Amino acid sequence: MKRMTKVTTAIAMALPLALVMSGCSGSTETPGGGDDNTLTVWAWDPTFNIYALQEAEKIYQADHPDFKLDIVETPWDDLQTKLTTLAQSQETSELPDIFLMQNNAFQKNVINYPDLFTDFSDSDVDFSTFPEAVADYSTVDDVNYGLPFDSGTAIQALRTDVLAEAGYTVADFTDITWDDFVTKAKDVLATTGKPLLSGQAGSSDMIMMMLQSAGASLFDGDGKPTIADNDALLAAINTYIELVDDGIFVEVNSWDEYIGTFVNGSVAGTIQGVWIVGSIQTAADQAGNWAITDLPKLDGVSGATNYSANGGSSWAVSSNANAELAQDFLASTFAGSTELYDTILPKSGAVANWSPAGDSDVYSQPSEFFGGQAIFADVVAFGADVPSNNTGAYYYEARDAVSAAITKIIGGADPKDALDEAQSTVEFAMG
Amino acid sequence: MSALTATPKRARRDSDGLRPDRPWLGTDRRHSLTGWGFLLPAAVLIVLVSFVPMIQAFILSLQTGRGTQLDFADPLWYNYQRLFGDEIFKQTVGNTFIYLIIQVPIMLILAMVLANLLNNPNLRFKAFWRTAIFLPCAVSLVSYSLVFRTMFANDGFVNDFLAAFGAEPVNWLGEADTARFVLILGLLWRWTGFNMIFFLAGLQNIDRSTIEAARMDGANALQTFWRVTVPQLRPIILLTAIMSTNGTLQLFDESWALTRGGPAYASMSMSHYLYEVSFQRNPNFGYGAALAYVILVLVAVLAFIQLRVGDKRD
Numbered sequence: 001m002k003r004m005t006k007v008t009t010a011i012a013m014a015l016p017l018a019l020v021m022s023g024c025s026g027s028t029e030t031p032g033g034g035d036d037n038t039l040t041v042w043a044w045d046p047t048f049n050i051y052a053l054q055e056a057e058k059i060y061q062a063d064h065p066d067f068k069l070d071i072v073e074t075p076w077d078d079l080q081t082k083l084t085t086l087a088q089s090q091e092t093s094e095l096p097d098i099f100l101m102q103n104n105a106f107q108k109n110v111i112n113y114p115d116l117f118t119d120f121s122d123s124d125v126d127f128s129t130f131p132e133a134v135a136d137y138s139t140v141d142d143v144n145y146g147l148p149f150d151s152g153t154a155i156q157a158l159r160t161d162v163l164a165e166a167g168y169t170v171a172d173f174t175d176i177t178w179d180d181f182v183t184k185a186k187d188v189l190a191t192t193g194k195p196l197l198s199g200q201a202g203s204s205d206m207i208m209m210m211l212q213s214a215g216a217s218l219f220d221g222d223g224k225p226t227i228a229d230n231d232a233l234l235a236a237i238n239t240y241i242e243l244v245d246d247g248i249f250v251e252v253n254s255w256d257e258y259i260g261t262f263v264n265g266s267v268a269g270t271i272q273g274v275w276i277v278g279s280i281q282t283a284a285d286q287a288g289n290w291a292i293t294d295l296p297k298l299d300g301v302s303g304a305t306n307y308s309a310n311g312g313s314s315w316a317v318s319s320n321a322n323a324e325l326a327q328d329f330l331a332s333t334f335a336g337s338t339e340l341y342d343t344i345l346p347k348s349g350a351v352a353n354w355s356p357a358g359d360s361d362v363y364s365q366p367s368e369f370f371g372g373q374a375i376f377a378d379v380v381a382f383g384a385d386v387p388s389n390n391t392g393a394y395y396y397e398a399r400d401a402v403s404a405a406i407t408k409i410i411g412g413a414d415p416k417d418a419l420d421e422a423q424s425t426v427e428f429a430m431g
Numbered sequence: 432m433s434a435l436t437a438t439p440k441r442a443r444r445d446s447d448g449l450r451p452d453r454p455w456l457g458t459d460r461r462h463s464l465t466g467w468g469f470l471l472p473a474a475v476l477i478v479l480v481s482f483v484p485m486i487q488a489f490i491l492s493l494q495t496g497r498g499t500q501l502d503f504a505d506p507l508w509y510n511y512q513r514l515f516g517d518e519i520f521k522q523t524v525g526n527t528f529i530y531l532i533i534q535v536p537i538m539l540i541l542a543m544v545l546a547n548l549l550n551n552p553n554l555r556f557k558a559f560w561r562t563a564i565f566l567p568c569a570v571s572l573v574s575y576s577l578v579f580r581t582m583f584a585n586d587g588f589v590n591d592f593l594a595a596f597g598a599e600p601v602n603w604l605g606e607a608d609t610a611r612f613v614l615i616l617g618l619l620w621r622w623t624g625f626n627m628i629f630f631l632a633g634l635q636n637i638d639r640s641t642i643e644a645a646r647m648d649g650a651n652a653l654q655t656f657w658r659v660t661v662p663q664l665r666p667i668i669l670l671t672a673i674m675s676t677n678g679t680l681q682l683f684d685e686s687w688a689l690t691r692g693g694p695a696y697a698s699m700s701m702s703h704y705l706y707e708v709s710f711q712r713n714p715n716f717g718y719g720a721a722l723a724y725v726i727l728v729l730v731a732v733l734a735f736i737q738l739r740v741g742d743k744r745d
Contacts, residue, residue, distance in 0.1 A: 087498065111497075113498050252585060253604050254584065257584065397713065404695035408695060421518075424518075428513075428516065431497075
């Protein structure tokens, strides 16, 4: 009996230890640079980016039958945190071969953590086939670190049936100025009771799009913040306040609420990157009643245009990658295959930045949801005219500071004072 | 010499002070060394896992630079100097202290009152009440924060409820004061039960005869509670106060998941700002470490004050 108790006790002590040890086995992710014919990719959004990767894999496999793509779904926030952690702890051996990165975050990551990247100088990619404004996001000191993927070209999407009730068409909202827009939108609101725009409170998306449409940025060419004495920014903020005060722009508190406003029809339009098309199309009962056009331009600001961008991302090759294979894969698919872009466009709405893709017939096919308009051809045409903007490493700090300033201005603060405060916050963050 | 006047034989000690007539590894010393032997692995582990990183963090707080390009700052205390000029940091300190000063006292008093009510021997369904009040503590911080966020959204449950009574919907998470109010409400809901359990345990140790004596002397329920029960709960009050202060000063999950720092940093806590500086903005880990040390100092100072005031043990 005594021996049995001893044995039982011994097992009881050893068992948890064994379980813990097995739990501490190696990581479940496969870092890059492994098998010669497999590439690991980190990307987000299964219906958009990951879907595009799967199609690209099939196309590349036509010429390289042994090729495999190992896609790990990683939301952007997590991906950014992972990159920071790996770079900071100098564990670059855990990086995948390729990862997707928001265009706005490129400068920050390349400048702070150059050890994460392999640049594209040795690759076959012809960067002149991409619009300069987009390739600039991932270019640092004239070296390309990213291959542009989806376009964040901004569109104005409107409910044609609501406009018709007030006696307007989409043409009345094309190539106009913001003053004009406010007048017409107030009319629509008075007649139909529906505002034309919505967005997250405290988010600077709308203002950033207005700013970029005038070719202005939050930083100058030398990387110094230009928030305080920025006429275009002041004009954008004043326009935004007018929109909110007149009830034309509805502020909500979360992203889901924002999507809900136009999906359930309480708002009759939106201004956002073209990727919003996927969300608009989830409202199946509104099919045939939407159309898209370009943005209104800022009044009284030199260099104002009707085109802008918001978002968009590019592929980066990591420093731990099988660089030759990764760059060849990207060059043959995302920078070399019109077939790929033709396949992914209808289902995901992924508008290419790659110019040859824009010439394809798929782009000129009419979209039923958008009343027969060939929206993608229009978007590619807009994309060519989008002005560049300077992001720099501190872009997110500047955006956050401007968001805080907007919240204060809506709450009644003086715009000039709020912007001066935002400028000093950013200068403080820059050290 | 007689036995009466003889001096007692002193223990002989050699030049090293040891006693040669006793073995070096005697019983006392062996017991002492055995004790140390058992303590050593745990102590080494704590030093390696807790104290060494703390020292490393302090050294990190003396460095500055973005990303991996960290160099010792010039002057060494540059980060600490810098945070005095950081407007957002000052805002977060203010926010955290608002939470501390408003939420902690209300929560502790509520927990005490609830514990006292639940301690009533005549109460029916005691197990149900205790479980119901303690259950919020079992919920994950992120889950309940997200649920509160949805409830207090512009078209959420609370505004619907208000609308049913004809009141105007309130933009809970969009205004500074209401955002902080929602966060405090969340904290109260979550942690009252936790502290109540401590008070319940403390109440078990109070002699019922003291309460009966007070009753016989003519004190009503409130006077009994305030004059007899509370003073005897003093050690528990001190414990829960220090724990709550510690927890509130290090608040993160609610600030992150419930209000996301609130409208323009109005409800952001110090730890949330630390996370933002380290991971979301251009990473400046040296500055983040300095922020962490400031939080440590604040917690230590407040805990010390509370011990001074509250602990009346000799």
